[in-house]
Amino acid sequence: MTAASARRPPAGAGATAPGRASLTRMRPARLAHLHLASRRVPAALAVLAACGIVLRIALYWHWISGTGDSAQGLPVMIEGATAAVIAVTTASPFGEPERATGRWLPYLRLATALALSLAAVGALAAGAAAAGLDDGTLAILRNAAGLDGIGLLSAAVVGGGLAWAGPLAYAAVAEFALVQGWTTPWMWPARPPHDLGAVLCAGLAFTAGMAVITVRGARDAAHE
Amino acid sequence: MTAAVPAAPARRPRARRVPLALPGRLLRLELRRTIMPWILPLIVALFWLDGYHYAMSFPPFWGLRSPVLPDRAMVDFALFGAGASAWMGSRDGRSRTTDLLAITAVPRWGRQLVTWTATTGWAMAAYLGCVAVLYWSTARQGAWGGPPLWPVAVGAAGVAAGCALGFAAGAFFPSRFTAPLATLAVFILATAVKGGSGSTYGLISPVAPQGSFRPDSGLFFHYLPDLSIDQVLLLAGLAVAALGALGVPAASGGRWLRRSAAAVAAAGLVAAGTAIGLAGTARLEPYGVVIPALHDAASARPIPYTPVCGHAAIPVCLHPAYRAYLPAVTAALGPLLSEVTGLPGAPVRVVQVAYLNPTEFATGGAPTVAGRPALLRLPLGFAVLAQQTQTEFLLSRAAPVIVSSVIGGGPGAGPAQQAAEAGLLRAAGVQLAQLASMGSVYQPPAPGSPVYAAATRFAALPAAARHAWLLAHLAALRAGHITLEQLP
Secondary structure, three states: OOHHHHHOOOOOOOOOHHHHHHHHHHHHHHHHHHHHHHOOHHHHHHHHHHHHHHHHHHHHOOOOOOOHHHHHHHHHHHHHHHHHHHHHOOOOOOOHHHHHHOOOHHHHHHHHHHHHHHHHHHHHHHHHOOOOOOOHHHHHHHHHHHHHHHHHHHHHHHOOOOOOHHHHHHHHHHHHHHHHOOOOOOOHHHOOOOOHHHHHHHHHHHHHHHHHHHHOOOOOOOOO | OOOOOOOOOOOOOOOOOOOOHHHHHHHHHHHHHOOHHHHHHHHHHHHHHHHHHHHHOOOOOHHHHHHHHHHHHHHHHHHHHHHHHHHHHOHHHHOOOHHHHOOOOOOHHHHHHHHHHHHHHHHHHHHHHHHHHHHHHHHHOOOOOOOOOHHHHHHHHHHHHHHHHHHHHHHHOOOOOHHHHHHHHHHHHHHHHHHOOOOHHHHHOOOOOOOOOOOOEOOOEOOOOHHHHHHHHHHHHHHHHHHHHHOOOHHHOOHHHHHHHHHHHHHHHHHHHHHHHHHHOOEEEOOEEEOHHHOOHHHHOEOOOOOEEOOOOOOEEEOHHHHHHHHHHHHHHHHHHHHHOOOOOOOOEEEEEOOOOOOHHHHOOOOEEEOOOOEEEEEOHHHHHOOOOHHHHHHHHHHHHHHHHHHOOOOOOOHHHHHHHHHHHHHOOOOHHHHHHHOOOOOOOOOOOHHHHHHHHHHHOOHHHHHHHHHHHHHHHHHOOOOOOOOO
C-alpha cells in the first residue's frame, strides 16, 4: 500500500448527502482493509498456512523423531515461527502520523493480533490433525498463545521489524528446556499440556502481549 | 604594470585513495549499521545456556567437548545469523532504495558482499570468542593433548553458510517475513538431516549423531579429520553458491561481473555436490569416519604415551589423560583383584585400551582378559560417559570378565564353577541382582537354587581360606571335577 492509495478518495466521495451516508457506512470496512493491507496481513495468513503445511510435512515424513519431549522440538520451533510472523505484522509503515490520527488504531491492532493468533492456532492444529503429534491440540493452543504474547511484547520493546527474534529465541531456549526437563511453568513448551501453571504463564504472556500491543502498538524504530 | 606571472600549471588532482579503499570504508559503515551486534547478546546467551553448559557437563576431554561446536554452537549461531542476515539482505528491498543505490559507484553485488561480510564478521567474531572460552575452560581443567581445530572450522563454515543462505533469501525475497522464515528453514534443515541419517550421506550433517568423534579421539589415536573436511567443503560450497547467486540478477552489475558471479555460484554448487558425493563413500571405522579420497594414512597412527600405573599387586595402568580416574578405578577393582591375585588365569595387570564406539556397549566394547601373561584390557570411556556411580559401573563391566578368566565360567560352566564364580563376585562386593540393569551379560544363579546356596556358602568363607582353596583346587574346578557339595 502507498500513501497515494491511502489518500485516494473512495468511490462516491463528493456526492450528495445520500452518498455521504453510504460513505460513512463504508468507512469501517475500508479502514480495516487499509490497516490489514498496511500490515501485510494477507501475506501473513499465507505464511501461517505454510507453517501449518510444514508441520504436516514434518509429521508425515517423520522429521519429528522420538516420542515425548524430544518429539516437541520441531513443533515448538514452528510455533515460534508463527508467533514471529504475527509479531512482525505489527510494524507500521506510517509511524507517528498514524499514531496521532488513528482513533481506531488500538481496536484495529487488537483485532488484527487476535485474528492472526487464532489463524496460527488453526493452521497448526490443522497441520497436526490426525498426524499423531504427541501433546495434541491443547499444547499447540497453549504454546502458540504464549509465544504470540512474547512476540507482541518484543514488538512493543524492540519494534515490529525485529520482533521476530523474541519468540524464536524463546523457542530455542524451550528446545533446551525440553531436553533438560526443566520444570518451571515459564517454560511452558517443556511442560505437559494439562499443567495448570504452564497454562497460566502462557495465558499471562498472551494477555500482556495483547494489552501492550493494543495500547501502545509496536515501537517504531527510527532507523527502519 | 607588471607582467602577469603565469599561473603555475594546475596539477591534476590525484585521487586521494585508490578505489580499493572504497569497500573498506563501506565495510566500516556496514559494521556499524548491521543489526547483528544487537542480536549477538541473544545468541551468546543461548550458547552459554545450551552449548557451553552441555559441553561442560562432560569430563575435560577434547573428544567429548569439541563435538559441541559443530552441533549446538553452530546451530545457535547459524539460526539467528541466518535471521539477522536475511534482515540485512532484505534492507534495500524493504526500504525501497534498490533503484536509488543502483547509481552508486560500487556494483550492487559488491555492496551486498560487503554487507554480508560485516554481518557475518560480527557473528564469526562472537562464535570464535565462545570457542575460545570453551577451550580455555577445558584446558584449565587439565585436558590432555591439544585442542582439535577441525570442529572449530566446521562450526565457522556453518555460521558463514547460515548467514550466506539467510542473506540470499533476504535479497531475493525482501519481506518482513523473510527473517523468521529463514531462521525456521535453517532449523528444519538441521533437524531433518539429523533425523535422516540412515546412510553414510547423513553423516555429512554437522549435527548428525554419529559424527567423526569418538570418546577417546585424540588420546590413543589421532582424530580423523576426513568427515570434518567434507563438512567444511559442503558448508563453504553452500555459502559460496548463495553469495554467487546474489550477483546473477541483471541489476547486480556489468556483464562480466554477472558471469563471474554465475561461475562462483556454479563452483560453490559443484563443491557442495562433491562433498555430498564424498560422504556417500564414507566408512565407519573404529577410530572415526574414513573418506578414502580425503584420508591421510598418517592420521591412523597411534599416539605414543606413557601410562600412569597404580601400586597394587595387580597394578592398574591408565592413559595419562585419565590420571585423575586412577584412584577411583583402583579402588573399584581392588577388592576383586585381591581375590584372584596369584591364581592361574588371573590378569597380572589392568591396562586401559581405547573406547572406540558408543555402540560397543552391545557389540564387544566390554573389558577382555587376554595374552600371556594375562592382561585385563579395560576401555574406560564408558565409565566416564556413564552417569551412574563409576565404582558400580566399572565392577558390573569388568568383574564377570575377571572372575570368568579364573574360574572358567560361561555358558558351558558346571554348577560348581557357577557357584564359585557367583561366590567370588559376592565376596568382592558386586551386587549380582544389579548386573543385568547395568548392561552386563552375566546371568546370576536364581535365588533358592542349590547353586545360589553354594555361592552364598563360598562367599561367606574368610578371604584367605577361599584363596587357599582356589589355589589348591582351581585346576579341578575348571575341569568340572568339583561338585557343588565339594565346594567349601
